[in-house]
Amino acid sequence: MGQGAAAGTPPFAAETAVELVGVGKSFGPVTAVRELSLAIRRGEVLTLLGPSGCGKTTLLNMIAGFEEPSAGRILIDGRDVTEVPPYLRDTGMVFQSYALFPHMDVFENVAFGLRMRKLPKAKIAAEVMRALEMVKLGGLERRRVRQLSGGQQQRVALARAIVLRPKVLLLDEPLSALDKNLRAQMQVELKELHERTRLTTLFVTHDQGEALSLSDRIVVMSRGEIQQIAAPIELYRHPANSFVASFIGEINRLPPARCRLSGGEIVFSLAGIELTAARRDDLALGDGQQVHLFVRPEHLAVAAEAAGGRNRIACRVVTHVYQGTHTLTRVEAGALGVLQLRVPGGAVIERAPPGSEIGVEINLDEAVALPD
Amino acid sequence: MKHRVPRRRPFFLAFLLPSLLAAGLFLAALGDVLQYSFRTFIPGSLDVGGFTLENFLRIGRPIYLSVLLDTVTISVLTALFTLLLSYPVAYALVRARRDWVRTLLIILAITPLFTGEIVRTYAWILVLGSNGFVNSLLKDAGLITAPLSLLYTRFGVTVALVQFSMPVMIILLATAISHVDRNCERAAANLGAPPLMVFWRVTLPLTMPGVISGTIVIFAWTMSAFSTPQLIGGGKVLMISNLVYLQGLSTFNFPFAAVLSLLALLVAMGSLGLIRPAIRRLERRVALH
Amino acid sequence: MSPRLAARLGSGLFWAAVALILAYMTIPALVVLMTSLSPSELLEFPPSGLSLKWYARAVSYPDFQAAFANGLIVTAFASTCALAVGSAFAYLIDRYVFPGRAALEAVLSSPLIVPHFTTGFGFLLLGAGLGIGRSYLLVILAHVMLVLPFVIRSVYVSLRNLDPHLERAAANLGASPWRVLSRVTLPLLLPGMAGGWLVAAILSLTEFTASLYVTAERTQTLPVAMYTYIREYTDPTIAAIAALLILGTTALIFVANRYLGLRRILSIDAH
Structure with a gap:
């Protein structure tokens, strides 16, 4: 040997x-x-x-x-x-x-x-x-x-x-x-x-x-x-x-998106929707590149109004799973499929019962974009 | 385990009766032996006379005591050698890495158990006889000129008895070894124990209940061996069983045969009964249950 | 010497020892096979040729034929009776607590401990007392007792491994106790019962010591006939019979291992 x-x-x-x-x-x-x-x-x-x-x-x-x-x-x-x-x-x-x-x-x-x-x-x-x-x-x-x-x-x-x-x-x-x-x-x-x-x-x-x-x-x-x-x-x-x-942890995987660089921002178009993120070092993406976006449930929030505004989409509530410090809320987001939100506390359960329409804001500041 | 105790007991009586009948028959048979042991022998007759204690006193005669001593000596030696030879096989059987090796080992190890004592004894006559396998081999090798006498000796009887006893011992030991947590042995090695030390400090102590009960079972089993001393001992090596046969079916001294049978039964039950609490305690200690 | 080399050497020595021990266990059977094929009247090694004449003699020897038939009769009845009695009893001790349970269990498993000659002698005396002499009935009764512990054990283990929820599920679905037993419990116990029966049959077929006491010339089983022959003759006819028995049991064990899994039955698979 x-x-x-x-x-x-x-x-x-x-x-x-x-x-x-x-x-x-x-x-x-x-x-x-x-x-x-x-x-x-x-x-x-x-x-x-x-x-x-x-x-x-x-x-x-x-x-x-x-x-x-x-x-x-x-x-x-x-x-x-x-x-x-x-x-x-x-x-x-x-x-x-x-x-x-x-x-x-x-x-x-x-x-x-x-x-x-x-x-x-x-x-x-x-x-x-x-x-x-x-x-x-x-x-x-x-x-x-x-x-x-x-x-x-x-x-x-x-x-x-x-x-x-x-x-x-x-x-x-x-x-x-x-x-x-x-x-x-x-x-x-x-x-x-x-x-x-x-x-x-x-x-x-x-x-x-x-x-x-x-x-x-x-x-x-x-x-x-x-x-x-x-x-x-x-x-x-x-x-x-x-x-x-x-x-590692819970994460929402969004449908494939195409990126477009515009000024200080990246615009992702996916399934007929556009989401924008500020350009960051760790999001070194090229123009026209095809990627998957991954967003953690804690980076999704219930918006005040149902529609309009940046990175805001209309959703229908499916279920709530109450967990004490927070509630995991599953929503139907049209072309984006089913998304999971992590909402602090439990008030959301009464405010947005299953079946109700709400707006969800997607914060892409910490989103991960991985090539297809 | 807790037993379920339903209020209704379907099939209880129907299932109990045959067992009661069987137990009754067996106890009646043993009871007959007990009864005969107190009766007077009438030479030349199968009938027996009145009650007496004389049969029990007869055991004290030197010729019977020496048979008893021989029986115990042969049984102890057989049990010890069986243990020594069975442990490595049992260990290999449980720990061999390849499946086919384990299958081969179990088949080789337990087949002798099912061929029956006559076949096994006869096989040893062929192996040990003066023109037998061993002597022919040694003669051809030029190691001996006159055949060794192996048949009709205590050595020959013990050699055969050990082989008969090994399957049971291997099964008992293999069960014990398979209950040893493999990771305990690995932990010992990880803590710096070389292989033999792992065996000595971990595997052997954890299989001790199996070792002891196996040894005693073989001891009791050998105490009641009959065909091996009968055929391989050839009348020159007498064990208690041969004496029972001589007294019972040659001299037709049923009462004395009954006494000897009882004695063998007591030794067997006594040795097994004595160790049961000890084994229990040991099993609790190594936490098998 | 490096530790690795020492380990290799140690393991080599260990396996060599295991092989030697297995040779010691197996050689007698091989010698029987060799002898049975020898043409010579005297026992000799190595055999001077190859012949099947002892097989021909063995199977045509009237005593052996009769004894073999006796053995089959005894075995068939004894192991089947033992299966019925033993399965019922295993069911009882698995399910019910009743007074005298431990004592009954002790008595029925004691044939394992009681020397076979004591059992045989006892049944000989019992037969005389009951006036049934050394009849088939007596031989069968003695054999039932001798193999009963093995059947009880085998069925009991199967019962223990049975999921109790299955029977409850059947009862919950409306099955009567009898239907539960016949449609759920019994089918699931079949492998254990088959294994128990097989072991009982082999042990009964090859039982010698007790049989020597309880059989007469008319009812003697094969091992008793072989014993008588060995005492009178030295030719290899017995070797032929023994060889057949060895090959038969080996084949049976192979089959049992294939379909029932010996290591699982004996619970010696490493955890």
């Missing part, structure tokens, strides 16, 4: 903790991960986000060494670990099901990795206690793991991984087994834990909310391919393609 960097391997950068170079995986005729390259920066939380079956867990398993890549190299701290068995990789994995050892108590679970490294007893005890304090489980070290709640089990799994100060922390959908309230709380705690430990973290999830709130950068994956790598805000505001646009 060839050691070291294959031809074309970029030089190892000091701030890179984990690097995948042309890594791909197929199971027989099925391609799980198409050859891709990716670098995880030291100390960041990088999230693999995508629908189930997009290859994110396979990628995680390859980094941990549970699956062998069909192609490419994996480097951890600059060392090629492609051929290294899992137990010598120094990655810290938190499994979706936690995979706590049911025949050991909390202390023994957390101590397991330290024992494998043959640390002195006193040192092990101290480290375990410190890790348990860090995940707020002090005093529970002699509990059996089955006597713990889901959230506590989650913390044990975390402590078991971070106590070893792994080169990279691998989190495989760690919150998916928790109920909704606990999940929100653990999100906060994960964030705080990361602040304190600064461990390089690779986080796998299919939940965009989790991804947006926890990550420094997000890798959106679909069908074994990377769709976009960006910081959360960037990803939400400037999705690179229609998959990312519709996967």
